[in-house]
Amino acid sequence: MGVEVIVCGLGPAGRAVAHRALAAGRDVTVIDPHPDRVWTPTYAAWVDELPGWLDSGVVAAAVDRPSAWAAREHRIDRGYQVFDTASLQSSLTLHGATVIADRAVEVTTRSVRTAGGLTRTGQVVDARGLARSPRRAEQTAYGVVVARAELEPTLFMDWRLDNGADPDDPPSFLYAIPLSADTMLFEETCLAGRPALAPEVLRRRLEHRLAARGIALTGTEPVERVRFPVQGGRPGHGRFGAAGGLIHPATGYSVAAALAAADTVVAGDTVWTPRARAVAALRRAGLRALLALPPREVPVFFEAFFGLPAPLQRSYLSGLDDLRGTLAAMRVLFAALPPNLRRAVVTASVDAARR
Numbered sequence: 001m002g003v004e005v006i007v008c009g010l011g012p013a014g015r016a017v018a019h020r021a022l023a024a025g026r027d028v029t030v031i032d033p034h035p036d037r038v039w040t041p042t043y044a045a046w047v048d049e050l051p052g053w054l055d056s057g058v059v060a061a062a063v064d065r066p067s068a069w070a071a072r073e074h075r076i077d078r079g080y081q082v083f084d085t086a087s088l089q090s091s092l093t094l095h096g097a098t099v100i101a102d103r104a105v106e107v108t109t110r111s112v113r114t115a116g117g118l119t120r121t122g123q124v125v126d127a128r129g130l131a132r133s134p135r136r137a138e139q140t141a142y143g144v145v146v147a148r149a150e151l152e153p154t155l156f157m158d159w160r161l162d163n164g165a166d167p168d169d170p171p172s173f174l175y176a177i178p179l180s181a182d183t184m185l186f187e188e189t190c191l192a193g194r195p196a197l198a199p200e201v202l203r204r205r206l207e208h209r210l211a212a213r214g215i216a217l218t219g220t221e222p223v224e225r226v227r228f229p230v231q232g233g234r235p236g237h238g239r240f241g242a243a244g245g246l247i248h249p250a251t252g253y254s255v256a257a258a259l260a261a262a263d264t265v266v267a268g269d270t271v272w273t274p275r276a277r278a279v280a281a282l283r284r285a286g287l288r289a290l291l292a293l294p295p296r297e298v299p300v301f302f303e304a305f306f307g308l309p310a311p312l313q314r315s316y317l318s319g320l321d322d323l324r325g326t327l328a329a330m331r332v333l334f335a336a337l338p339p340n341l342r343r344a345v346v347t348a349s350v351d352a353a354r355r
């Protein structure tokens, strides 16, 4: 059976590890103040990031080649998948685990003490997520779920300026994905900001944009509000998921990475090889440069990014320890930027490094 696995936090990361530890025949204890809390966010991922063991019934919608728009449309040669969140959560079964509804207050790699005074020892996985902080860049979004007789194209990112924003205002993009055969989620998203754009600003931009595209809203559509930190997780000390630095700062995604890495964690190995740490440092530098770019240059930057060959995009977005691919993507991207933007990226990176 091996040492007991003690998982603190039952978000996607913690639940994935607990589920895979049970599948491996390990004794598992899970600790979360709200272990039965139902997940509500709309999660999505690149199909090629997902582990083979994942139940195929967790898919709400799949798209072969989503689009991205900056100056022009790019079709991304990578399958994209929207999860049925409830199915994803329930597929990560916890049968056989000891469930403790409590807050972990002292966590080391070998022991956990809870607010209620319990102490457990074993292989500890700290998946307590990330707390909000003014020091951490956040992603915010405001979305509406719209019934459509014919689905609109899936847009991974659409930076076109038909959302009523001034080109010199902090930018936001449209994210548009199918949730079923006849519903779409349209979400105006601030990729990362410190502070990030307020929901009210994003709501106005979304309504402006959808009206400009002839998509009428009744005001009764279900709403999705997004706000979470994209900075601040750190590898080490048994931390995993957002707490362990798995959030990609350029997208805010971590769910697929956590699912894919769960078995490694159960085996007591680390995903944070020296190469992976170097990739994480490059990604953080990329975020700092992005945060410091003049707003009107952000879509220009993404025009160059989506012009990269799909394997390089994949390396940058998903290659957790693909140092060679990440460096190649950054090199080719830099070369593809117009000269003024190259200067802006260098200045932003130098300024950010000094801070």
Ligand SMILES: Cc1cc2nc3c(=O)[nH]c(=O)nc-3n(C[C@H](O)[C@H](O)[C@H](O)COP(=O)(O)OP(=O)(O)OC[C@H]3O[C@@H](n4cnc5c(N)ncnc54)[C@H](O)[C@@H]3O)c2cc1C
Pocket: 008, 009, 010, 011, 012, 013, 014, 015, 031, 032, 033, 034, 040, 041, 042, 043, 044, 045, 102, 103, 104, 105, 127, 128, 129, 130, 224, 225, 226, 227, 228, 240, 241, 242, 243, 247, 252, 253, 254, 255, 256
């Ligand atoms: C609306 C929305 C849409 C999103 N869409 C996507 C997407 O499409 N793709 C994607 O990859 N990501 C998406 N994200 C981001 C994603 O939700 C997070 O990156 C992800 O939830 C991080 O997972 P986690 O398990 O590491 O942490 P969390 O999901 O934050 O889970 C942490 C868990 O720890 C528990 N906890 C906290 N403190 C303690 C404590 N002291 N003791 C015990 N337990 C504790 C909490 O109750 C919680 O259950 C989205 C986020 C939102 C809000």
